[in-house]
Amino acid sequence: MSAQPTAGIVDASARASLWLQPHRIVLIVVALALFAAAAMFMRWDWIPQYYDLALQGIWRTLWILVVTVILGFLLAVPLGLAQAAGPAWLAIPAQAFCTVIRGTPLLLQLWLLYYGLGSLFPQFPWIRQSELWPYLRQAWPYAVLSLTISYAAYEGEVMRGAFAGVPRGQLEAARAYGMSRWKVFRRIWLPQAFYRAMPTLAGETVLQLKATPLVATITVVDIYAVASRVRQDTFIVYEPLLLLALIYLIITGIIVFAFKKLEARIPVRIA
Amino acid sequence: MSDSASTSLATAETQNGAAEAIHIEDLHKKFGQLHVLKGVSLSARDGDVVAIIGGSGSGKSTLLRCINCLENPTSGIIRVNGEEIKLKADSHGHTVPADRRQIERIRSKLGMVFQNFNLWSHMTLLENVIEVPVHVLGIKRDAAVATAEALLDRVGLADKRDVYPAFMSGGQQQRGAIARALAIQPRVMLFDEPTSALDPELVGEVLKVIGDLAEEGRTMILVTHEMKFAREVATHVVYLYNGLVEEEGPPEQIFGAPKSDRLKQFISNIH
Numbered sequence: 265m266s267a268q269p270t271a272g273i274v275d276a277s278a279r280a281s282l283w284l285q286p287h288r289i290v291l292i293v294v295a296l297a298l299f300a301a302a303a304m305f306m307r308w309d310w311i312p313q314y315y316d317l318a319l320q321g322i323w324r325t326l327w328i329l330v331v332t333v334i335l336g337f338l339l340a341v342p343l344g345l346a347q348a349a350g351p352a353w354l355a356i357p358a359q360a361f362c363t364v365i366r367g368t369p370l371l372l373q374l375w376l377l378y379y380g381l382g383s384l385f386p387q388f389p390w391i392r393q394s395e396l397w398p399y400l401r402q403a404w405p406y407a408v409l410s411l412t413i414s415y416a417a418y419e420g421e422v423m424r425g426a427f428a429g430v431p432r433g434q435l436e437a438a439r440a441y442g443m444s445r446w447k448v449f450r451r452i453w454l455p456q457a458f459y460r461a462m463p464t465l466a467g468e469t470v471l472q473l474k475a476t477p478l479v480a481t482i483t484v485v486d487i488y489a490v491a492s493r494v495r496q497d498t499f500i501v502y503e504p505l506l507l508l509a510l511i512y513l514i515i516t517g518i519i520v521f522a523f524k525k526l527e528a529r530i531p532v533r534i535a
Numbered sequence: 536m537s538d539s540a541s542t543s544l545a546t547a548e549t550q551n552g553a554a555e556a557i558h559i560e561d562l563h564k565k566f567g568q569l570h571v572l573k574g575v576s577l578s579a580r581d582g583d584v585v586a587i588i589g590g591s592g593s594g595k596s597t598l599l600r601c602i603n604c605l606e607n608p609t610s611g612i613i614r615v616n617g618e619e620i621k622l623k624a625d626s627h628g629h630t631v632p633a634d635r636r637q638i639e640r641i642r643s644k645l646g647m648v649f650q651n652f653n654l655w656s657h658m659t660l661l662e663n664v665i666e667v668p669v670h671v672l673g674i675k676r677d678a679a680v681a682t683a684e685a686l687l688d689r690v691g692l693a694d695k696r697d698v699y700p701a702f703m704s705g706g707q708q709q710r711g712a713i714a715r716a717l718a719i720q721p722r723v724m725l726f727d728e729p730t731s732a733l734d735p736e737l738v739g740e741v742l743k744v745i746g747d748l749a750e751e752g753r754t755m756i757l758v759t760h761e762m763k764f765a766r767e768v769a770t771h772v773v774y775l776y777n778g779l780v781e782e783e784g785p786p787e788q789i790f791g792a793p794k795s796d797r798l799k800q801f802i803s804n805i806h
Contacts, residue, residue, distance in 0.1 A: 433649060434655050437647070440645070441719065442642035442644075442671050443671055444639055447671070451670055452657075456657050
């Protein structure tokens with residue numbers, strides 16, 4: 265066993281030396297060597313040319329992720345509640361929705377919406393004349409819709425379990441003190457269910473990020489579509505893909521970090 | 536909810552001048568085929584401490600939970616502070632409160648203490664205590680906090696104000712739950728076996744708090760297995776057997792000179 269500091273206070277340099285243990289130093293050297301090799305022996309001269317497009321792609325990937333996660337979660341709450349506590353006429357459709365969406369590939373849903381609905385809409389003059397038409401003729405509304413539906417279905421299932429897991433006695437106590445149904449939900453039930461679901465939501469959000477490249481198949485130019493375009497334009501195969509992997513890794517890191525921060529603010533380990 | 540909505544209540548004055556806080560008449564409760572309460576009547580005037588005793592399955596808890604309609608009685612009359620709880624039959628033939636606002640208003644005047652404490656686990660102790668005053672009774676937060684701190688001090692938990700229930704012992708949680716009940720300035724305190732879920736060495740601290748409340752003349756209805764305690768604090772004891780009041784009277788009579796054979800046997804089994 266290596267020497268442990270016995271003093272209560274460990275200053276910054278001591279902490280750094282603890283962190284920099286031999287195996288870590290070796291790993292860092294290996295990583296730097298790989299990085300240097302990639303920089304020297306691979307082609308990166310195409311980057312400046314695609315710089316702006318890549319930034320736009322990253323931005324599009326990010327907002328699609330954020331918007332669909334938020335909208336999807338807002339849908340997941342009623343879906344979960346209906347299944348956990350709703351009457352049969354709400355619970356059964358909610359369960360059916362979750363089962364169908366979770367049981368079919370996202371790519372299929374995306375194409376059904378885009379090529380199905382998207383080619384149906386122009387046949388109705390009143391839709392073509394509506395104010396929504398400028399949006400409906402673009403691809404991104406269909407991307408947002410299908411990713412939202414998908415997230416809602418998975419999270420609806422998560423929220424069902426989270427709602428059901430809140431101890432009944434605590435809800436009963438809330439009722440016993442004269443809270444209305446809505447207040448019981450808003451003050452007691454939802455916050456506890458949300459805290460319970462949080463660790464799962466973090467993982468599901470990372471999965472959602474990695475579902476976003478599918479939107480490239482319906483002409484939405486996200487960061488994946490940009491990488492594909494670089495390959496087609498320049499016939500450089502691996503470099504764009506490696507850079508793409510790095511970008512997704514970084515975004516994943518940000519998501520994990522953000523959820524960790526959020527979870528740390530929940531001060532209880534709810535029993 | 537504000538109290539201004541409540542109409543002036545006809546408080547039933549009795550001969551000795553104390554108003555009738557709780558009045559129950561011919562209460563029946565069925566769970567499907569199971570007939571739990573078979574016509575129970577009970578009355579508590581202001582300042583009374585009514586102890587409800589009886590074997591397991593005798594209907595004691597159900598009786599208590601009917602008072603604030605946590606269980607809906609199948610038939611019978613319940614009056615709280617002279618105001619009769621309006622009941623109606625729903626589409627399934629079950630009896631339910633006819634006026635949601637009325638039942639919420641009545642509940643907010645009854646301080647219920649549960650067997651399993653049922654503190655809200657996503658809130659600190661202080662937040663638990665101010666929750667109902669602030670979010671149901673509409674009291675200003677500062678005032679509610681001041682009251683809550685005084686109450687926590689009183690139950691010996693001043694140092695636990697920012698602690699979450701998961702980090703408190705059962706006895707501490709139950710004393711906290713009593714503070715939460717007191718914070719609404721209840722007309723009547725309802726105790727549902729408050730010490731049954733506690734480790735033996737923690738029972739004393741909770742009984743001490745309840746005993747102090749009885750001493751200061753609070754109106755309480757107490758379902759308990761602690762016979763010695765019931766004898767000390769109660770002004771009136773009700774012995775339930777198989778869904779009916781088998782015998783009732785002052786504690787000296789119930790414990791000292793029981794008349795019915797069942798009560799005699801019940802008491803001899805306890806001792």
